[in-house]
Amino acid sequence: MLAFLQGASPQSAFNDEANKIVQSTISSLGLTKEEAEKHIKASMKRNPDQEIxxxxxxxxxxxxxxxxxxxxxxxxxxxxxxxxxxxxEVVKNIFEEIRSK
Structure with a gap:
């Protein structure tokens, strides 16, 4: 989810704060940067609707x-x-849906 959002524009893709948010989240999940990259690359090759x-x-x-x-x-x-x-708007909608489960 965070990688999807980060890649939404050049401003977020190359932003230090956005990079720190993603990296700290990856670390908190116990993943290495390499493992996260592997999962993201594999995800990019699959059907976007199914990934969502x-x-x-x-x-x-x-x-x-x-x-x-x-x-x-x-x-x-x-x-x-x-x-x-x-x-x-996407973020707002996603979390409204999650909270209404």
């Missing part, structure tokens, strides 16, 4: 409300950095 469905399913499975709030904050910050109003 997988992301949504995983997000809906999250049980800890604090984790959901933290992820929402991170996603929103990257969307804001991207400068893309559509990405901000």
């Amino acid at each position: 469905d997988k992301i949504m399913h995983a997000l809906k499975e999250m049980q800890n409300p604090d984790s959901i709030t933290d992820l929402q904050r991170k996603c929103m910050r990257i969307a804001e950095i991207s400068g893309q109003a559509e990405m901000i």
